[in-house]
Amino acid sequence: MFSTQELSDSPREECGVFGIYDFSGEEQVALTIYYGLLALQHRGQESCGIAVSDTDGPKGAVRSRRGMGLVNENFNAESLEGLKGNIGVGHVRYSTAGQSTIENAQPLVLNYIKGTLALAHNGNLVNAPELKRELARTGAIFQTTIDSEIIAYHVARARVDTTSVEEAVSRAMDKLKGAYSLVIMSPRKLIGARDPFGFRPLCIGKRGKAYILASETCALDAIGAEYVRDVEPGEIVTISPRFGIHSDRSHCIRSSKTARCVFEYIYFGRPDSEIDHVSVYNSRILAGKYLAMDSPVDADLVIGVPESGNIAALGFSMASGIPYGQGFYKNSYIGRTFIKPRQHARESAVQVKLNPLRPAVEGKRIVMVDDSIVRGTTSDRIVRMLRDAGATEVHMRVSSPPFLYPCYFGTDIPDREQLIAFGRDVEEIRSIIGADSLAYLSIDRLAELTGGLPICNGCFTGRYPVQPPTEDIRGSYDK
Numbered sequence: 001m002f003s004t005q006e007l008s009d010s011p012r013e014e015c016g017v018f019g020i021y022d023f024s025g026e027e028q029v030a031l032t033i034y035y036g037l038l039a040l041q042h043r044g045q046e047s048c049g050i051a052v053s054d055t056d057g058p059k060g061a062v063r064s065r066r067g068m069g070l071v072n073e074n075f076n077a078e079s080l081e082g083l084k085g086n087i088g089v090g091h092v093r094y095s096t097a098g099q100s101t102i103e104n105a106q107p108l109v110l111n112y113i114k115g116t117l118a119l120a121h122n123g124n125l126v127n128a129p130e131l132k133r134e135l136a137r138t139g140a141i142f143q144t145t146i147d148s149e150i151i152a153y154h155v156a157r158a159r160v161d162t163t164s165v166e167e168a169v170s171r172a173m174d175k176l177k178g179a180y181s182l183v184i185m186s187p188r189k190l191i192g193a194r195d196p197f198g199f200r201p202l203c204i205g206k207r208g209k210a211y212i213l214a215s216e217t218c219a220l221d222a223i224g225a226e227y228v229r230d231v232e233p234g235e236i237v238t239i240s241p242r243f244g245i246h247s248d249r250s251h252c253i254r255s256s257k258t259a260r261c262v263f264e265y266i267y268f269g270r271p272d273s274e275i276d277h278v279s280v281y282n283s284r285i286l287a288g289k290y291l292a293m294d295s296p297v298d299a300d301l302v303i304g305v306p307e308s309g310n311i312a313a314l315g316f317s318m319a320s321g322i323p324y325g326q327g328f329y330k331n332s333y334i335g336r337t338f339i340k341p342r343q344h345a346r347e348s349a350v351q352v353k354l355n356p357l358r359p360a361v362e363g364k365r366i367v368m369v370d371d372s373i374v375r376g377t378t379s380d381r382i383v384r385m386l387r388d389a390g391a392t393e394v395h396m397r398v399s400s401p402p403f404l405y406p407c408y409f410g411t412d413i414p415d416r417e418q419l420i421a422f423g424r425d426v427e428e429i430r431s432i433i434g435a436d437s438l439a440y441l442s443i444d445r446l447a448e449l450t451g452g453l454p455i456c457n458g459c460f461t462g463r464y465p466v467q468p469p470t471e472d473i474r475g476s477y478d479k
């Protein structure tokens, strides 16, 4: 069995987080978290969880449920009914190979001297091994192999000699290096924190007397909440009835030094989300327009590789005047896993999921737009499928630059040796995938996708905003 996501050659996001605090005390928040997580399901499909508490109840009383698989496979009306409380956090997770276990599912719930903490994390720390050794030397025993537990421990330790949980989060942040968007539930407060570079998104919403924290604004839309603003890179927000939203910006760095993951805009984020007030949809349209302007081609039809290439393909069409159309039927009913076909396994596995629309492409010169090529394991088959369906030419356009370096900040872009662009020029890649022409988005265009907001582009340039780890932690400290 294997995930249908393995049929895609795009990198994978590793988590989505959600939190809510209903000041009125009337709402049972578990159902809202469930809908929020459904909206964030694209950020992780391997495990999920919800933890809730009652701010008027005993301090240690957290009800939680975690499971492997999709949100709607793990929760139903009855299980949600059992999660009573007016404050809660939720999580969806994708992990790299070998670490997909229930122990590593989140939210993590930690009992300690001041009560109970529940924590949900998106990102990856680059100094997890050092921080783990520091804890282990003083007797900590770990239940998981995720760096989120290291964060939880550091917050809990700091809480013992600080006056508030937000101060403990701030103290822990002094030590954390790398990417993290956190949602933390303490017995009486909901806390959101974003690393100083702002690698991963985190936004604030409001519905009636409830405040919400979520990875993306699409989760706010799903529950009928208004988008208040984003948690700023480096900011800690504390949500409580006494202070409303209280902000600590002591970890914020100069705005020009921040470094949002540009791939959130190109691929990870849902197109109906805004990240730091920049529309993901508009970023993708722009990427397609730039491709058309910088790498034009004579063709009859522009198509996207569904779903992630569709919007950039539309942008290409808008700028080039070449009609946009659907070139593939995508089977959305396969489910999360399915049995790998035995004969001609690799080809069939792609074709079960994606089939060209012969009447649309036959006899035509096609521009095919995709968001990225990582290993190059599917592009050649997709190009061949189009030719077999009668396309006379296939020109591939990619709405990101070539991946040349791995990512250490919460995505699964692998080592250089596995990247098709490593050690090859564009012509060599074109020849491997069998397209008539191939062009990538230029690196200079990336910054324009976010309207000038500073971005991380480390996987394209090798220039990372944070020093990469000396020990390769990917796979050992999953998120």
Ligand code: SF4
Pocket: 199, 260, 261, 262, 263, 264, 406, 407, 408, 409, 410, 411, 413, 456, 457, 458, 459, 460
């Ligand atoms: S290295 Fe690439 S994928 Fe990783 S955070 Fe930076 S831009 Fe995003």
